[in-house]
Amino acid sequence: MFRKILIANRGEIACRVIRTARRLGVATVAVYSDADRDALHVEMADEAIRIGPAEAAKSYLNIAAILDAAKASGAEAVHPGYGFLSENPAFVEAVEAAGLVFIGPSANAIRAMGLKDAAKALMEKAGVPVVPGYHGEKQDAAFLAGEADTIGYPVLIKARAGGGGKGMRRVERPADFGAALESARREAESAFGDGRVLVEKYMAKPRHIEVQVFGDKHGNVVHLFERDCSLQRRHQKVIEEAPAPGMTAEMRAAMGAAAVRAAAAIGYSGAGTVEFIADVSEGLRQDRFHFMEMNTRLQVEHPVTEAITGLDLVEWQLRVAAGEPLPKRQEELAINGWAFEARLYAENPARNFLPATGRLSVFDLPDGARIDSGVRAGDLITPFYDPMIAKVITQGSTRAEALAKLETALEQCRVGGVTTNAGFLARLCRLPAFAAGDVDTGVIGRAGETLLAEPDAPEEAFALAALSALGFLGAPADADPWGEIRSFRLWGEAAQTVFLDHGGAEHALRVTTLGQDRFRIERDGLATDIRLCVSNGRSLQVDLDGHVLPAMVHSERADIVVFFAGHSHAFARAEQASHHGEAAAGGDRLSAPMPGLVRIVSVEPGAHVAKGDPLVTMEAMKMELVLAAPRDGVVAAVPVAVGDQVAEGALLLALEPEEAA
Structure with a gap:
């Protein structure tokens, strides 16, 4: 085993690798950009080295700077995480040329699977079924349009390099092909430095099922069963689960064998994922699944596989890279229970999932779930990197139990300072089709706008925001007994009016003190009576006409965030409120x-x-x-x-x- 490794990544995956390395007694070296100087992965590592400015191209994609850091620290091996340089064969060769071990597959294996068109040709030779389409070298727009006509619409334009939904466009009719092709090429060029594409048949009811594979340097390859990643928006995964619902033993064996053949065909070593697309218009069938691509790295969703197998895949990566054989044979691997992972993003579903930036004024995530994250309260979410802020993972003996735990965990996520998709994810858990296991990549699209819009703030949220704005939720400043009587008025009831901004509209709320910690809040003719049972300024228990409920209120300068009944609601004191319009909302x-x-x-x-x-x-x-x-x-x-x-x-x-x- 290695004595010291460098992690050529940031955020959640860097923290994840550090935790396993620490358990194994392996020292860790973090690298960081100027934007990440105070990041969690820098704090967690045994040592950290600056590699450049905030832009990824000048830091986390800077091979020379990363190798200089590895040499300076005395690291023996480099773990690439995922994203950035994790699937860059030139990086692998540079690491090895520097006398270091790359914790991942060989450069040749990455090249073999790095371009989707070449990978599919290789898979056909290995007897792995592939999606019908054009995977050749010709990139002339007119020629590709002709191929799309031959394949038959709808078609999917896909970048031949990279993944994560970048450079991918679904096209319904010939008239839209040209514009979609240009957009896909631009995005692919920006993301991967390669604007070439392939064109494939788009399936009417596809499921995205992937198989976790592992190989070692002794020629052994196993699969660690499947994950279903069909719940997607814009071709990006939202919630993943393992195993796949409705999977039969025969289908699992067929897909697992195909994945092992794919990995063995390129002499694969390390963690990898073979991704398949299955046409489920007539249910899961052994003759209806096709190879899409292979990710030659650890996947974001690997925790669900860890949950159902009881294994630590990062530990396997380290052991295999150090030359050890795979810790288990295929017959020793088994599935135990069910697991889900939801990706918590700083983004606004109601605004077409626009990424959000800002400082995390609140970051309280539930105790009853595994949380993989690279941020904490006070951290700044910048525009330089991916906006995922955490992964919420739950496990149960059955699918229903694991899904119920996920819904509860998402409702308990309390994040302030940036907009997140937590509410959207919780609503996904309640979709009847998803709850029943009837999943495909079109589920989110068919659910409609109601899935995206956040619910209106209830009167109780307005009431708590008003009490916060007036200072009635704060803990007493000292031990003075008169300070304990925060809402006492000598001559009876007293009323104050506070103005709050919510959703761009100004609201007037009249707050009347009824007695010790008892209030009536009136807005637009509606009255809400509240008694504060417990309050320390943020965590509350409130009595609403005999119904005691928990709540949390965070106030920072002009901004107030109320967490109540599984939702968060943002307010601002109207006299200080700043209104940020939609991208194209202003009339002129x-x-x-x-x-x-x-x-x-x-x-x-x-x-x-x-x-x-x-x-x-x-x-x-x-x-x-x-x-x-x-x-x-x-x-x-x-x-x-x-x-x-x-x-x-x-x-x-x-x-x-x-x-x-």
Whole structure:
């Protein structure tokens, strides 16, 4: 076993590797960019070395800087985590040329699976079924459009390099193919440095099922069963589970054998995932699953496999890289129970999953689940890296039990300072189709807008926000007995009015003190009576007409976040509230919804545009954002140009006033 390893990554996966290494007595070296100077993985590691500025291209993708850090620290091996350089064969060769061990597969194995078209040709030779489509070298747009016609719509355009849904577009009709192709190419070029694509048949009811494989340097390969990753939005995984619902022993054996053949065909060593797509329009069938790609690294969703097998896959990675044989043979592996993983992101589902940035003023996650995270309260979520802030993992003896635990855990996630998808994830758990195990990649799309919109704040949330704004929730400042009587009034009831901003609208709330810790809050003719049973300023127990419920309120400067009944609700004191409009919400202005790079400017001053026309395309937090015209009109000004790095709220385009247009 190694004495010291360097982790060429950041965030949650760096922390995950550090925990296992510490248990095995292996010292760890973290690397960090300027944006991550105070990050959790830096704090957890035995030592940490700066490798560059915030931009990933100058830090976490800087091979020379990472190798210099490894040499300076005396590390013997490099763990790549996932993302960044984890599937870069040139990085593997550079690590080995420096006399270090790469904790992962060989450069040749990564190359063999790194380009989807070449990988599929290789898999066909190995007897692994592949998705029908064009996987060749020709990249002429007209030729690819012709191939799409031959395959038959709908089709899926996919980047031949990389993964994670980047450079992927579903096309329903020939008229949309050209624009989708250009968009996919741009995103693929930005994400992977390779704009080439392949075109495949899009299945009507597909399930995304992947198989965890492991190989060693002695020629042994096993599979650790399957995971179902069908719950996706924009081709990115949202909730994963293991095993796959409805999987028969025969189907599992067939998929497992195909995955092992795929890994053995390239002499694979280390952790890898063979991803299949199954057409389930007639249920799971052994003749209806196809190879999509192989990820030559550890996957984000590996904890669900750990949960059902009782294994530590990072430990397996370290042992295999150190030259040891696989710890177990295939016949020694078994499934025990069920597990789910939900990816908690800093993003706004109601705004098309727009990534969110900001400081985590609150970060309280449940105790009854495994939480893999690389952040804590007070950390800044920046626009430089992926917006995932935690993984919430639950396990149960049955699928229903594990899913119920996940729903409860998500309802107990209390995150303030940035918008998250916690409520969206909890609502997914309650979808009847998902609860029944009837899953495919279209589940989220079919659920409609009700799945995306956060519920309106209840009157109880308004009431608690008002009490916080007036200081009635704070703990006494000292031991003075008069300080304990926070709401006492000598001459009876007293009333105050407070103005709160919620969702861009101002609300007036009248707060009447009824007695010790008893209040009536009135808004728009509705009255809410509350008695504070317990309050330390944040954690509360409130009595609502005899019904005692927990709540939590976090107040910081003008902002107030109320966590109540499984949801979070943001308020601000109206006199200090700052309103951040939607990307294209203002009638005459188009503003940047977050910091990012201007990729495309589609119009010039004087152009006539219709509502919904694409005007400016930005790139931010690994995704492409197309900003559309808020109304019909004439373009007055375009103060930005392609290549500009803009701040959140920056003016991108202005329309002539409606009367002038």
